[in-house]
Amino acid sequence: MPLVAPSLLSANFLQLQKDCDMLNDSQADWYHLDVMDGRFVPNISFGPMLISFFRKATSKTCDVHLMIEEPERYAADFQQAGADIITIHAEACIHLHRNIQQLKSLGVKAGVALNPHTPIQVLSEIIREIDLVCLMSVNPGFGGQQFIPHTLVKIRELKEMINSSGSKALIEIDGGVTLDNAPSIVAAGADVLVAGNTVFKAADPIATIAQLKKTVAA
Ligand code: DX5
Numbered sequence: 001m002p003l004v005a006p007s008l009l010s011a012n013f014l015q016l017q018k019d020c021d022m023l024n025d026s027q028a029d030w031y032h033l034d035v036m037d038g039r040f041v042p043n044i045s046f047g048p049m050l051i052s053f054f055r056k057a058t059s060k061t062c063d064v065h066l067m068i069e070e071p072e073r074y075a076a077d078f079q080q081a082g083a084d085i086i087t088i089h090a091e092a093c094i095h096l097h098r099n100i101q102q103l104k105s106l107g108v109k110a111g112v113a114l115n116p117h118t119p120i121q122v123l124s125e126i127i128r129e130i131d132l133v134c135l136m137s138v139n140p141g142f143g144g145q146q147f148i149p150h151t152l153v154k155i156r157e158l159k160e161m162i163n164s165s166g167s168k169a170l171i172e173i174d175g176g177v178t179l180d181n182a183p184s185i186v187a188a189g190a191d192v193l194v195a196g197n198t199v200f201k202a203a204d205p206i207a208t209i210a211q212l213k214k215t216v217a218a
């Protein structure tokens with residue numbers, strides 16, 4: 001069964017307590033928390049302050065996706081805010097290896113995200129050092145976009161790299177995940193499904209999360 005990580009970017013920010021209660025009552029495994037700086041991506045979302053509130057609202061894993069430049073400047077702030085996993089973008093790091101070591105020294109799980117245009121081969125020398133690879137299946141910045149089908153090819157290649165290297169990294173897919181495409185994403189080798197609009201725009205979010213959780217590879 002895949003892990004399901006609803007993205008709070010699609011929540012109703014005027015009733016976050018209600019949305020957190022819903023997630024806590026659901027089979028969601030992680031909170032996926034999207035941080036955007038208006039530079040690495042053309043949108044601005046939220047920072048450590050809001051994440052510290054999410055931390056208090058749940059005992060589930062807080063999966064923090066940093067879509068920001070120079071993530072090394074803020075990693076400690078996000079760890080202190082309560083992140084369990086911090087994912088940084090390969091495209092935003094000149095010294096990716098150093099930044100991964102920084103995350104480990106902070107005691108959080110280290111994730112690396114790749115934009116749709118970035119080949120998975122950039123990870124070949126560090127794949128054993130990381131806990132998570134987040135493959136962007138849309139261009140990051142906004143919820144509610146269409147899944148890019150070529151991501152399925154990248155998932156298969158990445159799975160092969162992980163298996164042949166002995167890495168324990170999980171594969172997370174972020175962007176445009178729906179009930180319809182989830183079976184093929186899981187079949188390609190994904191471990192974690194991020195879902196924003198699919199969960200929060202659903203008539204019954206709890207049932208939708210349960211359905212994602214029950215995804216069978218197809
Ligand atoms: C996109 C974010 C995603 C987004 C997913 O930049 O990283 O996590 O919230 O939203 P959906 O599932 O609606 O594409």
Ligand code: ZN
Nearest residue numbers: 034065174194
């Ligand atoms: Zn994300």
